[in-house]
Amino acid sequence: MGRKSLNAKTGVILWVAIHAVLIALGFSVPWKMDSDLYSVLPESNEMKNVSAAEKVLSARTMRNITVLVGHEDFEIARSAAVALDSAFSGDSSFDEVRFYVDGHPFDETHQFLVENRYKIQGAEVREALATQNLEKIKYNALSKIYGLFSFADLNRLEEDPFLLGEAAFDDFMQQSLSMSGRFSLREGVLATTDSNVTYVMWNAVLSENVPSMASENHVLERLNRTIDSLKTQYAGLVVAKSGVMFHSYESSREAKSEIALISGFSVVLILLLLLYVFRSPLPIVATLATIAVAVFAALSFTWFVFGSIHVFTFVFGTSVIGVSIDYAVHFWTHWKERRVSAGVSDSRSVRSLIFKSLLLGFMTTEFSYLALTFAGFPLLCQMAVFSMVGLLSSFLTITLLFYASFDRGNVAKISLSKLPTKVPNAFLKLYSAIPQNAGRLLAVLFVAALIPGLYLLNIHTDMRSLYTMSDEMKAAEALNAKLNNPGISENYFIVEGNSEEDVLQKEELLTERLAQAEKESFLKSHLAASAFVPSAKTQARTYEGFCRLFFVRDSLQNLTDSLADSVKSHLRGIGVENDSAFVAGLKSSREKMVNIKSVVDSPTLPSSFRSMLKMLWIGAVGDSSERRFYSAVFPLRVSEKFDASAIADGLPNVYAVNKMRNINGALTKISHVSLMLVGCAYVVVFFILVFVYKFKAAVRIIRAPVLACLFLASVFGYAGIDFNYFAIVGVILTLGIGIDYALFFKEGGRENLTTTLAVMLSAATTLISFGILAFSSFTPVATFGFAVLLGIFCCFLLSPLCGKR
Amino acid sequence: MLSLRRFCGLFCALHLALCVGAFAADRAAVFEHPVTAATKAEIARSLAQVSNYQIVQGDFKQTKSIKKLNRDFVSTGTFSISKKSGVVWNTQKPFPSELTVSDSSITERSANGAVRTISTKDNPIFAEFSKVIKAMLFGNISELEANFKLFYEKSPSDYKDGFRVGLVPREPAMRKVIANIVMDVSSLLHRVVIIDGDGNPVIYEFSNQKVTE
Structure with missing residues (x-):
């Protein structure tokens, strides 16, 4: 008893110490949410060399916003645009506002x-x-x-x-x-007419300190309010907003309300379920506290490690509720069962009863998450760290804190209602009713049915299909593209050099090739900084050319x-x-x-000239020891035959960039790498299981999550849904969580009602939290939720088969 | 190279070329007479007369006076304004070249045969310019008003039944290039004066005109 008390005390101190460190670390850095769709995307091999430069370019271009104010009557459109400009022209949230010309x-x-x-x-x-x-x-x-x-x-x-x-x-x-x-130009502003509506253009560049996350007095919120009021003031006013920041803002606003809705709905449903099963506030309060602590610890540590948390991680992170609740449920089910029927023969603590399965389940899940941190994808890494810390917190809470608080001493029978075992009982009977041969036949048929689906599976990630714009945003972007797009394609070039001069010289070699491609009609034109400010070498050559042309030479061929x-x-x-x-x-x-840097920085030059150059000239990137210089070259109106890679081929430090294609390729590659890493983690897990349970039992345990993953993949194949990166994350999670159920059955026995109830309850809570994600308006979140829903459901159905009859 | 300045110049000058007018001694006086509802209708009627001709052909003389240098640059040639083919300016002296303006493009042809073409599809400014040309051909005053402040003076001037039209670009940017335009109109275009942003006049005189109804 004395030893146990000491252990309990040490456990509590350990729990407090670990959580204090995790949370303190989080508080040591400023908390920041990130909702930029592109900021956490992976880097392809092509992009790695110019990743920093590309990020500078993206950050610069994504801060540009355009608002088209339209009306059938130009004067009304202009008046409304003037009112908009007056409201924001001196606003500190903008670095620059462009309206009057x-x-x-x-x-x-x-x-x-x-x-x-x-x-x-x-x-x-x-x-x-x-x-x-x-x-x-x-x-x-x-x-x-x-x-x-x-x-x-x-x-x-x-x-x-x-x-x-x-x-x-x-x-x-x-x-x-x-x-x-x-x-x-029309009356001092830029205007054009389309379908009888005259649009006036208002452009602005948001300051770097404007967050992309929605907030109450966010400048875009104020802009929206102003636009709404202008629409009320001028009947028939049409406003089309365009720019990445509008999308980030809208996404984060939706995400915020979705997080609240998903979390709230999950919690309420799970609470009702727990209340039904336990009929006591203690397990529920303790479980909720476990979840709250786990989420908070996970948030803090993730914030500390990454500096910010992406909104996707936060949305995915709500699934920690579902995962960590499993451990609590497992504890409380056994706790209650022992309290109801205590004192019979077993005086062991609940912890000792469930510790082995809990530890193995925890280890296998953590192994899977750990493997994901090596996938080289920041978002995945962030999600994995978040989930690992959340699970660690839950595991420690149950094995240390719950043990110390609720699980010590002799078990005394108390007056409690019995656990509702009707459903688990029926579930087990169903399994028992299946004859062994019929079971084998069903298994063969099940596996055979998976094959066509797997054959039809399309492993492909297209980021464009993952973001669904609202109809209003879609129409606004289409209108902007129609009226305001000079024909910039997805393909562009980033030129790298040791100095500004080096970049300009390399750029000039590239533009020579582009000029040749223009003659061959592969593109209409191009934009390059060197076209506005040539390299010093070209400037000197131009000057010498004029001198040779205008002055006569002496007998030694020197210019006079x-x-x-x-x-x-x-x-x-x-x-x-x-x-x-x-x-x-x-x-x-x-x-x-003429030096390009002085031109870009010169306040005396017109902003139109500088803003064009600023878009093209990325400048110095990196600290003094690794400083490199970059520029971007944009081909305009390219034909289908235009091959950016072929044009850049052989030009040193000239990189053809197609961000979307590169990201999609990188995501597909990371999907494969992630699966391979989790596969490797599973091999390790399998060896551990073989060590603990011997080979045959280990195979029985591991087959449930593996078959469940094949099942979910097959369903995607049959349904014709792209098996994208986010579905693969679902697979990884299924492998991580699903194995717990098999382990619980293995430890508790196939016909153990308490174990069955615990697993059913765990699966139900997980299915609730992930099932709700399947209804998210974010396609990646919905895909992920749907994949986990399928995987966990299948895993739950298969997991009793690993226990002894 | 056909620059924006040049477009602006073309834009304005072709307004004139397609209007028909006469030129009086004191052209600045026209700017004391902004267009009223009544005179607007009168301009519209006069422009409608111009649009009746299928083809107008004749000689032109362009005189650019640069005050700072105290120097005139004179060029001469022939012109043709056709409803079907557009407008052709054939400069003969001192520097042969040909400029053709149609709905869809503007083409410059040099004496050595080099040709430069800009299509309206690629160039919104030129597309706008073309639109105004059409408006001029068909006497669309509202389109003209969108780009210029209009002035009108019933002019006895050098030409019988003539009138004078003054145009001031609405756009400050365009006024940097062209301060104003004055044209004298009777049944045909006779003379046009464009004052550039520095106050230098460019005078276009049209003679030996023949019309095809």
Whole structure:
């Protein structure tokens, strides 16, 4: 007795210490929820090299939002958009708001390009320089001077007689126009008409500190409220919102209410069930406390390890309720059974009765989860850690705390209603009624029936099919894509380099290939930072090209300060008698180089120019020891024949990226890896079982969860549902949880009513918590819930077969 | 390269080319007469007359005056405005080139045969420009009003039964390129003056015009 008390005391101290550490760790970091759909996705091999750069790019682009305000009457659409802009133009939640368009950016960009005309030129002029084609450059200038309806700025003709500043500006405008979609200027704003509705565009960039999670005074919530009020004010107003942040916000808002609903519904149903079985508040209160502590400990530790918890982990995490409750139920069923019929022959504690099965069940489940942490997928790893800690907490609560509080000393018979064994009794009778041969035949038929389903199984993950937008969001995105998409494809390139110059030079090699592909009609055009600010090497080459073209050479082929006759003749032709301004301008540009970083950071340059460059120029990524530089190149309006990988092939540090394809491929790969890891964990578990129970019994135990997984896979095959990554997570969970039932039956015996009741109750609570997940509006959660529902149900039906008759 | 500035120029100039007018000595006076409901109907009627012609052909002279340089750049050639084929500007001196504007594209052809084409599908600004051209052809005042503030003056001027139309771009961005446009109209287009953002005038004079009804 004395030894037992000491053990109990030590157990309680141990329990408190472990939980205190788990929770304290959680409190040592700021708590943050993450609902970004992409933030926890896996990295493919292709992406690993540029993952950090890609994340910077994604984080930057995902903060852009667009609101199209439409009405049949342009004036009303404009008034509503003006009201929207007034409400948010000074809001600190936005880094930038773009609405009014005036001529200033136009002039500033023009001025910048005129100043740097000997360094920044488009492909056409550079090509003329490369072939020393003065006639072409002269022709372009003359067409601007004498051509009809040309409004090139001729005021600088003395300094720029070849109108090279105008040529650079033309090239910039062409690049910009390729991004303009269908919108054009109307009364100082960007507008377009579609199906008799005129839409006015309002753009903004959210600040980095704006969370993607929904909250009461979230800027997007305020934006929604403003839009609703504008809709009330202006009848017939149509508003289309577009941007990743809107989706993240909506998802998290739905997730929040779903979490509350799923958790609440699960808890109520489980409570009712427990109340029916135990008819006493003690087991229920203790079980609920176990769950609460387990979830809290799991949350804290996961927060500590990952810095934030993804909303998916939280939704999946509600399943910890179902899993951890199994242990509590197992304890309380035996506890009550012993209290009702105590003192007969057995004076052992409940813990000693169930400890072996509980420990083996705990170990096997933890092994499965542990294996998943090696799968290399952050979300899966997060879910596994969450579940491992939750289960550990439950296991410790029951074996240490419950033991110390409810399970010591001699068992005394107390007046309690009997356990409701009617259903388990009927269940067992059903099994006993099946003759052995018939059972074998049924088993063969069952396995045979699985085969066609497994044959039809399509193991494939497509992220696009996993996210279902609301009809309103879908229509808004479709409208934006129609009116505002310049044709950016899923394929793009990330260029990596040791320095800014290195990146630009590599990018120029890539753009040469893209230009060739444009000639072959594989794409319409492309966007690249080097088209706006070329590498220093190209700038120097451009400058040298102009000098070679304009100045004569001496007998040693060195360039002199004298202009070539053809140049002089052009100057005379357009009435420029004094060439000093021209020559001085050209010479003074020799040392002046345009640096991309200074352009991107320059507050004096127009925001339209900078925002375009900021989208393309990723810049430095990593700390000082591993700093690398990156840029993105976007092909526009690609044909079906466009092969990004082939274009990047052989170009060092140029990576073709198709995020969706890469993610889908990575998810499929991780699915296989996860299954393999859990398979390996099962082999270990099997050896442990062989060690504990011998080979034949070990096979009997392990066949229930394995067949259950084949069953759920087969059902997916028959139903034609993609067996995606989330279904495979369901398989893993079935293997982890399902084996517990087989172990309980193995330990308790096949015809033990208490064990049967405990397993039935465990399965029922698990089925309730996962079954409800199957109704989630999140396709991944629903798929996962459905898979576990099928697997656990089948496992429950098969698990009695592992016990002795 | 056909730039946005150029589009703006084309956009405005073709308004003029397709309207018919005469030019008076004091063109700034037109901006003292904003279009009223009554004069709007009058413009619409006059533009409708223009749209009756199947083809208008003739000679043109473009004079760009750059105040800062105190220099004029003159080019001459022929033009053709056809309901079916669009508008063709054939510059002959000093620098031969051809500019064709149709509903679906704008094409520039140089003396050495080099051709550049931009389609309306690829370029929303040009698509908008084309739309306004159509509006001009069919005398759609509401479409014109969407892009310009209109001014109108019944003009005795140099041309019998003529009137003068002033256009000021509504867009501040466009006003950076074109401050205003004044055109004199009788039954045909005779002269147009475009004042650019720096105050430099570009004068288009049309002569020897022949019409096909």
